[in-house]
Amino acid sequence: QVQLHESGPGLVKPSETLSLTCTVSGGSINPFHWNWIRQSPGKALEWIGFVSYIGNTHYNPSLQSRVTMSADVSKNQVSLSLTSVTAADTAVYYCAKWCDDCRAFNYWGQGFLVTVSS
Amino acid sequence: EIVLTQSPGTLSLSPGERATLSCRASQSISSTFLAWYQQKPGQAPRLLIYGASSRAAGIPDRFSGSGSGTDFTLSVTRLEPEDSAVYYCQQYDESVLTFGQGTKVEIK
Numbered sequence: 625q626v627q628l629h630e631s632g633p634g635l636v637k638p639s640e641t642l643s644l645t646c647t648v649s650g651g652s653i654n655p656f657h658w659n660w661i662r663q664s665p666g667k668a669l670e671w672i673g674f675v676s677y678i679g680n681t682h683y684n685p686s687l688q689s690r691v692t693m694s695a696d697v698s699k700n701q702v703s704l705s706l707t708s709v710t711a712a713d714t715a716v717y718y719c720a721k722w723c724d725d726c727r728a729f730n731y732w733g734q735g736f737l738v739t740v741s742s
Numbered sequence: 743e744i745v746l747t748q749s750p751g752t753l754s755l756s757p758g759e760r761a762t763l764s765c766r767a768s769q770s771i772s773s774t775f776l777a778w779y780q781q782k783p784g785q786a787p788r789l790l791i792y793g794a795s796s797r798a799a800g801i802p803d804r805f806s807g808s809g810s811g812t813d814f815t816l817s818v819t820r821l822e823p824e825d826s827a828v829y830y831c832q833q834y835d836e837s838v839l840t841f842g843q844g845t846k847v848e849i850k
Contacts, residue, residue, distance in 0.1 A: 728777035732786035
């Protein structure tokens with residue numbers, strides 16, 4: 625059973641960079657696509673983008689200028705970096721595995737709350 | 743960007759009833775890329791339906807999806823208290839993936 629676990633600082637100051645890691649267990653990140661999705665308090669889900677196991681990326685145009693994702697096959701991890709954060713970036717951040725056959729997210733992490741505040 | 747509009751915003755039903763949730767796309771999408779998720783408070787979303795009508799592994803047959811083009815429906819029959827959740831539709835048009843704003847299902 626694939627399990628995903630997000631980790632990182634839970635508090636980030638405005639204008640700084642949010643960095644999160646998703647550690648995958650119970651399976652390899654190869655050869656899949658790994659996504660980051662966020663959910664602001666009481667709001668709907670927002671797709672941030674994906675990174676493949678070989679580092680190919682595709683980002684939501686609305687966040688593209690501030691987002692970088694990467695994959696580390698040796699550590700079985702994927703990472704998210706979001707620069708110049710504001711209070712609007714406060715959210716629960718989810719890592720999710722894309723199912724190529726079903727064209728949907730079939731495995732999710734439990735989510736990690738990041739608060740942007742000074 | 744394709745916008746998904748879900749209705750109603752909230753559905754309040756009794757156990758044993760049927761819930762019908764709508765997801766309307768701002769332009770026609772392939773059924774292949776339409777999925778439904780269930781999210782309970784404090785939990786990550788769970789995949790229910792993919793390809794508009796295929797149930798994900800372990801999902802009971804009380805859940806079914808249908809639709810094509812711009813109009814899609816999630817039906818939940820014989821509602822149980824555990825079905826109380828927010829339900830989201832999702833699409834991917836090779837450019838940007840979007841979610842609907844969600845429908846909250848309350849069980850009286």
